[in-house]
Amino acid sequence: MMSRIRMSALPALILALLPILLLWRVVFLGEAFVPADLQRDIAPWRQAADTHLLPWNPLMWDGVAEFYPWRLFLSRSVHAGYLPLWNPHQFCGTPFVGNSQSAIFYPFNCLFVILPVTAAFGASVLLHLFLTGMFLYAFLRSSAFRLSRSAALAGAVVWQLCTWQVSWLALPTFLCVSTWLPAALLLTQRFADRPTRARAALLGACLGLMLLAGHLQICLYCYLMIGGYALSIALPSARGRSRIALIAGAALAVGVMVLIGAAQLLPSVELSRMSHRAGGAPTWTGYQGYISLAVPAYHLVSIFAPDFFGNPTVGSYWGYTNYAENAAYVGVPALLLALVGVIAGWRPSKPVRFFAVSAVVAMLVATGTPIDTILFFGIPGFAQTGSPGRILVLWSFCAAILAAYGAQGILSQLREAKPAALIGRASGALLALLAVTMGYTLWWINKNAPSGALSTIFATEGDLWRLPVGLLFLTAILLYQYQTGKLTPRIAGGGLIAVLALDLLVSGMGYNRSTLATNVYPTTPLIAFLQQHAGTDRIMPVNTSWSIDPAHPPRAILPPNAAMVYGLYDTQGYDSLFPGQYMAFAAALNGDGKPPAPQENGNMVFTRGVGSELARMASARYLVSREPLPDNDATISQVYGGDDGYVYEDKSAAPRASVSDGPNRLNLTLDNTATQNIVVNDQWFPGWTARFNGSAAAITHGPQVFRTITGAQQNAGATAHLEMRYAPASVQVGLYGLCLACAILAFMLTPSRDRRF
Structure with missing residues (x-):
């Protein structure tokens, strides 16, 4: 019994250990997982006038320039007794809750309130990497695949440490959303297996958490996959009353999702309609600009060598746009396993077919093919999203699932009569894919890159391929030893997991930056x-x-x-x-x-x-x-x-005679106020209300972007008091929806509700 318990706990221990190894400086040296060392090249923190200290990474800069101030502002406000809806510090005042990436309603952001903010960034990454690995492990063990512990753990490791995840860790909302993708798929599968009210409500709660997590573009991509998976496994086999039950459950899940996410979604929609990104219907010019950010075909060689175009952390990156926007590496051994999984499971397994097709579609969208036209013009709000390459989150996820299925196929079939055919076909497909991508990339570089680029690549080609080739060789030895009976299935599976983890740890460990907590915004x-x-x-x-x-x-x-x-x-x-x-x-x-x-x-x-x-x-x-x-x-x-x-x-600047009482209020005491309008030089936005000497007063827009208080009746020489509050209806309605969703969940999760529709 104890041995069985230890074996059940081993995957959790491994999935907890790997993020610790990835962030070892944060865990063991106490550094803050914030790229604050990038500040050292910008005034007033710059240490030397003419010395360039670090390679500049504009995307990673967002981790210290946006997310650290936002999370610190959230922490300070909550400790002062306020939930920050308004940000008075930037843009002469701007909505804080309307920026979805502020994520003030995301439950796991309580880490930034409980812990010091510099420590909370690392804790959040460690927690979410562990959770997403465990969720995928559980999904691969579920009725959808029924994989062994070793195969399921192999897929979870690939997803947990893939280059897409690691490249975006400095921007925490990416990981906070993608964490829940395997959980939502697991709950979708469980509901399809047995459509109860409780399971539908749990699925809705998971989908709602993805909205609260903060990155709406990644959330949209995940929703498309979850919806596609639900349609692929549920409706084709459902008939009559069973189909009605599935539709009713889906409606309940979507309802709970909307109610939970409304607190974040409604303010974001309100702000987006008035934002700098707002516009009319999507245009062809806008589409061309969107496509210009897609992953170029010559960049696909990074599927085999993530640093083929260099690495921004060491200042050698010379590829298109940013390294993270093109991150598609899941490991060469994992890619081989994924091809094995497709070949082994294409005919008998409907989930394998779904995720194989999804991987291809995600790659086509990332590279700017005509499929993007359907998304850009067909989905409301899609035109305001970021670059197409971010859909590589779905490519990486599908590749991890297929790699797990491939590991299962190898471990279960390798000792059968004709195992070589399976691995041989996958190896041939891998080599063909490598030849095509490498040939095209070298042709493009020779034609378009500056002179000398090709010779530089050839000079470093050995370094680029040493790790993946060595790991493939190690994998071959491992599988040969297993085939000949010298290794048990448990040891062979553990060795395969170690190879996958080593590959991704080596490629990702040096990418992210951390720094001493005392050096963050000195x-x-x-x-x-x-x-x-x-x-x-x-x-x-x-x-x-x-x-x-x-x-x-x-x-x-x-x-x-x-x-x-x-x-x-x-x-x-x-x-x-x-x-x-x-x-x-x-x-x-x-x-x-x-x-x-x-x-x-x-x-x-x-x-x-x-x-x-x-x-x-x-x-x-x-x-x-x-x-x-x-x-x-x-x-x-x-x-x-x-x-x-x-x-x-x-000295000619107008005084900002405003006294803040928390981020959402302004209290002004005005002396010698005659009967006239009062101009408050903070930005106007819907949701502000005013009371002048205890009576309601109107707020009008202007002059410029500022606010004017009208109806301020006061005799000259007297003291007046003006109080302003920011409590937008979108937030109030959203919070009512959140409370209603909690009530529905409490009702649906009682044992008496866990029954079929």
Whole structure:
């Protein structure tokens, strides 16, 4: 009995150990899983004026520039007794809940409240990697596949450590969504096996968690796979009353999903309609821009060698767009197993056929084939998503499932009469695929890349292939020893899992960055000066450009969202969703005829209109610059100068006489207020209400992007009080839906409800 228990617990132990090995610096050295070392090349944290310290990775920068400030803001607000719906620190104020990646309702983000934020990032990654591995292991052991422990664990390891997962770990919402994909498929299978109310409700809860997790694009991809799988296994075999039961259960699951996700989904939809990404119907021009970000065909060689085009962490990446956008490596041994799985299970297994077809479709979408046209123009909101390459999450997931089925086929058939045919056909298919992709890639490089690129590749070709070839050779020895009876099935399965894990650990262990917790947003003398003097007035860092070139970090100072960390208020901002009106306002504020968003990143807004009337209206009292500003305005004077930058005070800036009572409230005490309208120089957005001396007052839009309080009746010489609250109806309705969903779940999960429809 004890031996059986130990064997049952072994997969969980392995799936817990592998993420620890991947993040060993975080676990054993106490480092923060935040790429904060990238700050060392940007002012005011830059340590040396002319020394380039680290390879620049603009995508990984989002981990320290967006997610760290957002999670820290959430933690501080909750500790102060507030759930942050509004962010007063960026864009002259902007909705916080409407940005889906703030994920303030995602239950597992309580880690950022319970633990120090620097520690919570690593804890969240470790937890979610463990959960997603266990979920896939359970799915592969379920009635859908009925795989052995070794084969199921092999698939779980491939999914847990594949390059797609590892490449996006710095942006936690990607993993938080993909974690629940195998769980949702498992619950879908269980409901199809026995359609009860409880199982339908649990499936809906899992789908709702994916909405709350924060990345709507990845969530949409996962929903497409879950829906396709449900249709492939349920409806074809259902008849009459059974089909009605399945439809009723699906309706219950979707209802619970919508009610749970409404708290996040409704504010996000409201903001997206008014955001900088909003627009009319999808256009052909927009589609061409979307397709331009697809994975090029010559990049598919990275399926066999993930670093064929270099690695951004060491500064050698020269491929198209970003490394993570093209991440498709699941391991060469895993790819061989996946081909074995397709060959062995194509005819007898309906799930194998589904996931094999899904893998091909996902790869076709990622590479920008005409299938994208259907998605882009046929699914509402799809045109506002990111690059097509992110659907490689489904490719990686399908490859992991097929690899597990292949491992099962090899371990169960290798000792039969003709096992060589199975492995031989898979090896031939693998070699053919390698020859085609490698040949095309080398042809493209020779034709399009700079001179010398091809010779450089040939010079490093041995390094690129040493690991996968060595692991394939090791796999061959392992299988030969098993075939001849020198290894037991248990040892052979364990060796196969070790090969898969070693391959992916070696390729992924050096990609992500971590740093000492004390080095995440350190306070420099310039920042200390601003914290001491700025108060509630706004700062305006004067930034003009950004960079996606790994050899040249941005020449910027105090980049967007840093103000959130230091408790400052900023006119600039960086967010995947923010009010589109602010983009137009920033363009007018700058007054230089150039877009306020840098060409390299359309989600950033820079405000650089030094001394402009709109900057003063926005209370931009303190101007921050890398270099000295021209002395051409008598009202602007330098108040700080040091190695980390310069600060100027604009004494003509309008005071931001607002006292915050939490992120969602403003309380103002006004003296000598005559009967007139009151302008509050914080951004207008639906959902704000006002009370003037205890009576309701109207809020109108303007001037510019700001708010005007009308109906403020007050005699001159008296003291008045203005209170403003942000409580949008979309959040209130969503929270009612969330409470209703919890009630439905509590009712449906009682034992009396666990019966068939």
